[in-house]
Amino acid sequence: MFDAVARARPIADPLLPRLTHAADHGLLWWGVAGLLGVTRGRRRRAAGRGLLALGLASAVTNGPAKAIFRRGRPATHAVPLVRRPRRDHSTFSFPSGHSASAAAFATAVALDAPGAAVPVGALASLVAFSRVYVGVHYPSDVVAGAALGAACAFATTKVLPRRSWAPARGRPAPAEVSSLPEGDGLVVVVNESSGAGARFGQPSGVAAPIRSLLPLAKVIEVGPGDDLEAALDDAAASARVLGVAGGDGTVNAAAERALAHGLPLAIFPTGTLNHFAADLGLGAGIVGIADTVRALREGSAVAVDVGRFDGTRPEGTSFDGVFLNTASVGGYAHLVAVRERLEKRLGKWPAMVVALSWVLRNEPPIDVTIIADEPLVGTRPPTPVGPTRPRLARPAGARRAASGERRRLWLAFVGNGIYHPPGFAPTYRERLDERMLDLRLVDGTVPLARTRLVAAVLTGRLRRTPVYEQRAATRIEITAVAAARGRARGRVPSMPFARDGEVTGRARRLMITPNGARLVVFRPR
Numbered sequence: 001m002f003d004a005v006a007r008a009r010p011i012a013d014p015l016l017p018r019l020t021h022a023a024d025h026g027l028l029w030w031g032v033a034g035l036l037g038v039t040r041g042r043r044r045r046a047a048g049r050g051l052l053a054l055g056l057a058s059a060v061t062n063g064p065a066k067a068i069f070r071r072g073r074p075a076t077h078a079v080p081l082v083r084r085p086r087r088d089h090s091t092f093s094f095p096s097g098h099s100a101s102a103a104a105f106a107t108a109v110a111l112d113a114p115g116a117a118v119p120v121g122a123l124a125s126l127v128a129f130s131r132v133y134v135g136v137h138y139p140s141d142v143v144a145g146a147a148l149g150a151a152c153a154f155a156t157t158k159v160l161p162r163r164s165w166a167p168a169r170g171r172p173a174p175a176e177v178s179s180l181p182e183g184d185g186l187v188v189v190v191n192e193s194s195g196a197g198a199r200f201g202q203p204s205g206v207a208a209p210i211r212s213l214l215p216l217a218k219v220i221e222v223g224p225g226d227d228l229e230a231a232l233d234d235a236a237a238s239a240r241v242l243g244v245a246g247g248d249g250t251v252n253a254a255a256e257r258a259l260a261h262g263l264p265l266a267i268f269p270t271g272t273l274n275h276f277a278a279d280l281g282l283g284a285g286i287v288g289i290a291d292t293v294r295a296l297r298e299g300s301a302v303a304v305d306v307g308r309f310d311g312t313r314p315e316g317t318s319f320d321g322v323f324l325n326t327a328s329v330g331g332y333a334h335l336v337a338v339r340e341r342l343e344k345r346l347g348k349w350p351a352m353v354v355a356l357s358w359v360l361r362n363e364p365p366i367d368v369t370i371i372a373d374e375p376l377v378g379t380r381p382p383t384p385v386g387p388t389r390p391r392l393a394r395p396a397g398a399r400r401a402a403s404g405e406r407r408r409l410w411l412a413f414v415g416n417g418i419y420h421p422p423g424f425a426p427t428y429r430e431r432l433d434e435r436m437l438d439l440r441l442v443d444g445t446v447p448l449a450r451t452r453l454v455a456a457v458l459t460g461r462l463r464r465t466p467v468y469e470q471r472a473a474t475r476i477e478i479t480a481v482a483a484a485r486g487r488a489r490g491r492v493p494s495m496p497f498a499r500d501g502e503v504t505g506r507a508r509r510l511m512i513t514p515n516g517a518r519l520v521v522f523r524p525r
Contacts, residue, residue, distance in 0.1 A: 167281025170302030183214025247271020
C-alpha cells in the first residue's frame, strides 16, 4: 500500500505536504481549538477536551509506544522529491504520532460537539493520509496511531465526564403566566458590563435585538458607572415580567427582585459562562435571546428551585440572600476566579486543575462545624462519593444530624440541586425542582491532602480518595470555629463566602436551605 501511494500520480501537491507540516507538534490542532474556543457552549468544552486528548495521545505515542515497537521509517526513494519533508525523521515509525494526535483531537471534539465532528474529522483524516503520502509512515503506522488516539480521547471521559445538554427538569409554571408576543409589560435591564467584551470596553450589543424583536418592551441599559441594583429595583416595581440581560451574577440579583415582587423572570444570557441559563436550555448570545423571545411569545415557563442563605458576619450583623447555582465557603470562590481567568486559554478542565493546585497551595484551610440534614426516605439523593462520615449525616431516613461535627476543610461547595458529574468539577443539573442541596467537601486533615486530591482528579479516582466527600442534604448549617492560634489571639472566626461565583465577603455562620418559593422562569417548550 505504501508503494502504491508513493507511485501514484500527484493527488494534492503541495497541499498535503504543507498540511502535514502544519500538524507538527500539534500546532494545527491548537489553532482549531482556538477557533472552537471563541464560540460558547458545546464547542468551547469540546476544544478543552480535544487539547486534553491531544496531550495524552502525544505523551503515550511518542513515549512508551514508539520505544516498545522501534520500527524504522520506510525507504523514500520511490516518493517524489516534491512530497518529501524538508527534514529527516530520527524517531521510530510505529505508531504515527501525527495520526494519533489527529484522531485524539477529532474524536474528543465529536464527544462534546457532534456538529463540529464532520469538518474536524475530515481534516484529521487528511493529516493521517498525508503521513503516508509524504513517505514518513507505513499505512499500518497510521491505522495504529489513529486507534491509539481515539482510545486516548475516550479515556478523557474518566476525568472529564460528558455532560448532558438536555434542559433540566422544572415544575410546570402557574396558569396565570401569559404570553407576551410584542413584549407588552416586560421591562428588561441590560447589564452592559457583562460578558467577555466588557473587559475590553465593548458593550454587549443586546439591547438593539431585544427592542427589535419585542417592540413594546421597555429596555434599560446599565453601563459600568450606573447602579445596577437601583435599576433592577425600579424595573421590578413597574413590570409584569422582569427581564435581565447579563451573566450569572446579574441574573442572581434579578432573581431576588423577581421573588420579592412575585414576578416571572425572562433571562437573556449574555455573560461569560451563563451556568443557570445553560441548565434551563437557553443558548448563549443571540441564540439565547431568540430562545427567550420565543418562550415569551409562547407563554412557556417553568418553576425552579432557588437556594437561600442566612448568615452572620464577623462583626455580628446579619445578611441573607438567594443563589441560583452554588454557594461556597473556603477556597472554592478563589478557585472559580482563577479558573475563569485561565479557561479561555487552557480549556475548562486544564484550567480547573491549575486553579485547584493554586488554591490548595495558597489558601489556608478553615475550621468549621457542620450540621447537614439528610433527605427523607423516598427522595433521590446522589450516590455518595468518597468515604462515608456517619457523624455528618445519619443513615437514610434520618431527618437531622444529631449535632455539629468539627471539621477542618480546604473548601465546601453547596449546589442548588444535585449537580453532575459526581466528581470534583460539577457542571450541570438534570433537575431544578427536587428541593435538595448538593454538599461537597475537601478535607484538610488527611495526610498529603492536597497532593492526593490533585492526583485523584487527574487520574479519575476521586471516588476512592478520603480527601473528598459528596452527599445530598435538605438543610446545611456551617459555623466558623477559631483554631487554637486564633483563640489565643482573640480573633473572631470567619470564613470566605461566595454565591454564584461572586465573592460576598466573610461570614461567621451560614444557614443554607432550598427557598420556600419557586422562581418562575421563561424558557421555550
